[in-house]
Amino acid sequence: MRRAGLLLALSGRAWRSVRMASSGMARRDPLANKVALVTASTDGIGFAIARRLAQDGAHVVVSSRKQQNVDRAVATLQGEGLSVTGTVCHVGKAEDRERLVVTAVSLHGGIDILVSNAAINPFFGNLMDVTEEVWDKRRLSGDCGLHRSLLSSSFVEGQGKGGEYKRNHADKKVRQAG
Numbered sequence: 001m002r003r004a005g006l007l008l009a010l011s012g013r014a015w016r017s018v019r020m021a022s023s024g025m026a027r028r029d030p031l032a033n034k035v036a037l038v039t040a041s042t043d044g045i046g047f048a049i050a051r052r053l054a055q056d057g058a059h060v061v062v063s064s065r066k067q068q069n070v071d072r073a074v075a076t077l078q079g080e081g082l083s084v085t086g087t088v089c090h091v092g093k094a095e096d097r098e099r100l101v102v103t104a105v106s107l108h109g110g111i112d113i114l115v116s117n118a119a120i121n122p123f124f125g126n127l128m129d130v131t132e133e134v135w136d137k138r139r140l141s142g143d144c145g146l147h148r149s150l151l152s153s154s155f156v157e158g159q160g161k162g163g164e165y166k167r168n169h170a171d172k173k174v175r176q177a178g
């Protein structure tokens with residue numbers, strides 16, 4: 001009986017440790033002073049990602065195609081005491097992608113984390129019937145289009161917070177301490 005009590009006490013301590021770690025009690029803002037931009041982040045998985053990044057200390061910029069969705073998500077997350085702003089962004093529109101990036105850069109000085117959650121699918125049906133134009137639209141409107149918006153922003157040209165962004169010989173952005 002005494003052994004059973006000891007075993008229960010030890011497993012109780014282990015359970016409390018696991019519970020603390022999974023609830024974030026064991027870590028303190030691992031993303032403090034980071035800026036996260038999350039596309040399609042006012043509902044579902046995107047919203048959950050935005051919430052978690054903000055809970056971990058990041059300043060999060062959320063986006064959606066509809067202003068009412070942005071307003072609702074921002075109000076909900078700010079109501080939880082999280083650092084969140086948002087703007088309308090349809091990732092299929094170059095001007096919206098540019099505004100999203102400019103919003104993050106102007107409010108927070110740069111972008112440290114990009115979660116491209118938005119999807120574009122202009123075709124419904126058999127995958128074998130997809131035309132080359134549809135594949136081009138998917139490629140150019142999604143991540144590639146967002147990447148182009150990031151490249152055209154001033155933070156890539158050395159205006160980023162906490163340091164300069166430069167390109168190395170492998171054509172990747174590298175953050176230089178500054």
